[in-house]
Amino acid sequence: MDMIRLEHANITVNNPEATAAWLCDVFGWKIRWQGAGMQTGRTVHVGGEDSYIALFTFDGPNAPPAARYRTQASxxxxxxxxxxxxxxxxxxxxxxxxxxxxxxxxxxxxxxxxxxxxxxxxxxxxxxx
Missing domain, CATH: 3.10.180.10 (2,3-Dihydroxybiphenyl 1,2-Dioxygenase, domain 1)
Structure with missing residues (x-):
C-alpha cells in the first residue's frame, strides 16, 4: 500500500500575507497560491513542493483564540x-x-x-x- 501523507493544513490567522511573509523568511517556503476564500475572506497557500499551510482569514474580525490544549478540536x-x-x-x-x-x-x-x-x-x- 502507498504511504498516505499530509498534504496541507488550513488555519485561520489575522493577516495571511504577513504570516506567509515570515514563513517564507524563516522556513524558506514559497507562496504557492493566494486569492479569495471559497465562500468569504482570503487565503494564502505557503509551503514547499509536497505540502503547505493554507492561511485563511474572514472578511470581518476573527473570533478570539480559545485556550490552547484545552479546547477539543483546537x-x-x-x-x-x-x-x-x-x-x-x-x-x-x-x-x-x-x-x-x-x-x-x-x-x-x-x-x-x-x-x-x-x-x-x-x-x-x-x-x-
Missing amino acids: LNHLAVFTDEDISEVEARVAKAGFEPINHGDYAPGRRFYFLDHDGIEWEVASHQA
Whole structure:
C-alpha cells in the first residue's frame, strides 16, 4: 500500500500575507497560491513542493483564540522538521520577532517551540545531536 501523507493544513490567522511573509523568511517556503476564500475572506497557500499551510482569514474580525490544549478540536501546535543546523533556524525565528522557548533534546535530536503573532505554537525539530 502507498504511504498516505499530509498534504496541507488550513488555519485561520489575522493577516495571511504577513504570516506567509515570515514563513517564507524563516522556513524558506514559497507562496504557492493566494486569492479569495471559497465562500468569504482570503487565503494564502505557503509551503514547499509536497505540502503547505493554507492561511485563511474572514472578511470581518476573527473570533478570539480559545485556550490552547484545552479546547477539543483546537490546534495544539504545528511542527516542522529541518535538516539544516537548528541553531540557524532559531536565529531566523528570533530575527522575525518571535521568542524561542521550551528547548529540548530528544532521541534522536533537538527541538524548540515559539508562538507567532496569532498565538499559534510552532515546533522546530531536527535529528541533530
